[in-house]
Amino acid sequence: MATLVARWRWLVLASIGLSYLLVFTQRTGPGVISDQLQAEFHVSAAVLGSITSIQYLLYMLLQIPVGVYGDRSGPERLLMAGVLFDGVGTLVFSNAHEFVWLLVGRAIVGLGDSLIWVNIVLILAKWFARGKFGAVLALVNTAGNVGALVTSIPLASWIAVAGWRTPFRVIGTLLVLAAILDLYVLMVGRPGRLAKSVQTSEVHIERLPLGKMLADVVRNRVSWATFFCHFGAMGTYLAMVSLWVIPYFMDVYGLPRAHAAWFTLTAFIGALVASPVMGALSDRLNDRKRPYFVVQTLALLAWLAIVVFNGQPPLLLAGVVMFVVGFGCGSSLLTFAAIRDHVPASRSGVTSGFANTGGFLSAVLLPVLFGAVIDAAGGGTGATTLAARHAYGVAFILPAAFSALGVFGSLLLPGRRRNVTEAHA
Known part of the structure; x- marks a missing residue:
C-alpha cells in the first residue's frame, strides 16, 4: 500500500494541475472578450469592471473561511466543489443574454475559485515533503499559467471563428468533468481515502480554537507580509490581464484583437517561466525574501514605464513590461512557500x-477603479486614440501604486527559513 500511495501522489498532482489549468482560463478568459461584452450589453468601462470585481470580491471574502474549514474539515471536498462551481458558473456566463446573468455567472465562478488555491496548498502539503514543496507548488502554478496561455492567441482565434459563447461553454463542460476526476483521485480511490485520514507527509496539524487562530494570524508579521506581497504581485497582474490589457493595446496602439492578444501571451509566458525558476531558486537559496523583493521591484518599475511614456511606450518596451509583470505574478508562489516555511501547520490554511x-x-x-479613471479621463467608448x-497614461498610476505595496510586503518577510513547529505558535 505504501508503494501505491507513493505512486498515487503523482496522479494527485496531475489531477490538481489539470483542474488548475482549466480554472485559470476563467480568471483571464473574459479579458479577451471585454470589448465585445461592452458593446453587446451596452455598459461603460466602470460597469464592465464589475464583471471581474464581483468574481474576485466573492473570492476575497471567502478566503479566510476557506482556510479555516480546509484546516479543520479536509481540503479535498472543498477543492472538488470549487472546480464544479467554476464549471457551472462558466456555463451560466456563456449562456447569459442579460448583463445581470453575466454577473451571476462570474459570481458563481468567484465562489468556486475561492475554494481552489488554499486547498491545493493544503492537499499538496499532505502528499509531498517540505524539501519538494516549492518545486511541486511551482508545477501546479505552471499548469495555471498554461491555462492562461490558452486564453491568449488560441482563445482569441477560436472566438474569431466560433464567437465567444461556444468556447466558454466547452471550457465550462471540461471543468465539470475535471471535478469528477478530482472526486475519484482525492476521495473515492483507495489511496486518496487513506491520505484523507492519515497525514502522508511530515505535516502535523494541531486543532486550535478558531478565535485564537485568527488572532494569531492577524498579529503575525508573516501574515501581513504575505498579504501585501500577494496584493502587489498577483492581484495587480490578474486584475489587468483579466480585463484591461487587450483593450489597452487595441485602443492605444490600434491593434486588432488577435495582435493585442500577443501581449497577454507575453505576460503569460513571463508567469510560466517564473514559477519553476523562482520556486527552484528560492529553494536553493533557502530564502524567499530576496528573490521576492527583486521581482516585486521590477514589476513596480514596469508599470511606471507606461506612466512615464504617457500611456504609450514603444511597442517593444510595452512587450517587456508585460513579460516583467507576468514574471512577477508567476513568482507569487513564494507567498505560500514563505507561509509553509514560517507558519505553524495548525494555522497554515487560514494564513494562506x-x-x-x-x-x-x-x-x-x-x-x-481603472475603468472609472478611464471614463473620467475621457477614454471611454468612442474616444479618439489621443x-x-x-x-490610460493616467490610469496606469493605479497598478504602479498597488505594486508598491508588494515591494513593502517583501521587505517585511523573514530571511532564511527555519523549521516550524507548534512551539513557535
Whole structure:
C-alpha cells in the first residue's frame, strides 16, 4: 500500500494541475472578450469592471473561511466543489443574454475559485515533503499559467471563428468533468481515502480554537507580509490581464484583437517561466525574501514605464513590461512557500487564506477603479486614440501604486527559513 500511495501522489498532482489549468482560463478568459461584452450589453468601462470585481470580491471574502474549514474539515471536498462551481458558473456566463446573468455567472465562478488555491496548498502539503514543496507548488502554478496561455492567441482565434459563447461553454463542460476526476483521485480511490485520514507527509496539524487562530494570524508579521506581497504581485497582474490589457493595446496602439492578444501571451509566458525558476531558486537559496523583493521591484518599475511614456511606450518596451509583470505574478508562489516555511501547520490554511485575500482585494479594487479613471479621463467608448492614450497614461498610476505595496510586503518577510513547529505558535 505504501508503494501505491507513493505512486498515487503523482496522479494527485496531475489531477490538481489539470483542474488548475482549466480554472485559470476563467480568471483571464473574459479579458479577451471585454470589448465585445461592452458593446453587446451596452455598459461603460466602470460597469464592465464589475464583471471581474464581483468574481474576485466573492473570492476575497471567502478566503479566510476557506482556510479555516480546509484546516479543520479536509481540503479535498472543498477543492472538488470549487472546480464544479467554476464549471457551472462558466456555463451560466456563456449562456447569459442579460448583463445581470453575466454577473451571476462570474459570481458563481468567484465562489468556486475561492475554494481552489488554499486547498491545493493544503492537499499538496499532505502528499509531498517540505524539501519538494516549492518545486511541486511551482508545477501546479505552471499548469495555471498554461491555462492562461490558452486564453491568449488560441482563445482569441477560436472566438474569431466560433464567437465567444461556444468556447466558454466547452471550457465550462471540461471543468465539470475535471471535478469528477478530482472526486475519484482525492476521495473515492483507495489511496486518496487513506491520505484523507492519515497525514502522508511530515505535516502535523494541531486543532486550535478558531478565535485564537485568527488572532494569531492577524498579529503575525508573516501574515501581513504575505498579504501585501500577494496584493502587489498577483492581484495587480490578474486584475489587468483579466480585463484591461487587450483593450489597452487595441485602443492605444490600434491593434486588432488577435495582435493585442500577443501581449497577454507575453505576460503569460513571463508567469510560466517564473514559477519553476523562482520556486527552484528560492529553494536553493533557502530564502524567499530576496528573490521576492527583486521581482516585486521590477514589476513596480514596469508599470511606471507606461506612466512615464504617457500611456504609450514603444511597442517593444510595452512587450517587456508585460513579460516583467507576468514574471512577477508567476513568482507569487513564494507567498505560500514563505507561509509553509514560517507558519505553524495548525494555522497554515487560514494564513494562506489571509494572504490570498490580499491578492484578490487588489483584483477586486483595480478593475473598477481603472475603468472609472478611464471614463473620467475621457477614454471611454468612442474616444479618439489621443484621448485613450492620455486616459490610460493616467490610469496606469493605479497598478504602479498597488505594486508598491508588494515591494513593502517583501521587505517585511523573514530571511532564511527555519523549521516550524507548534512551539513557535
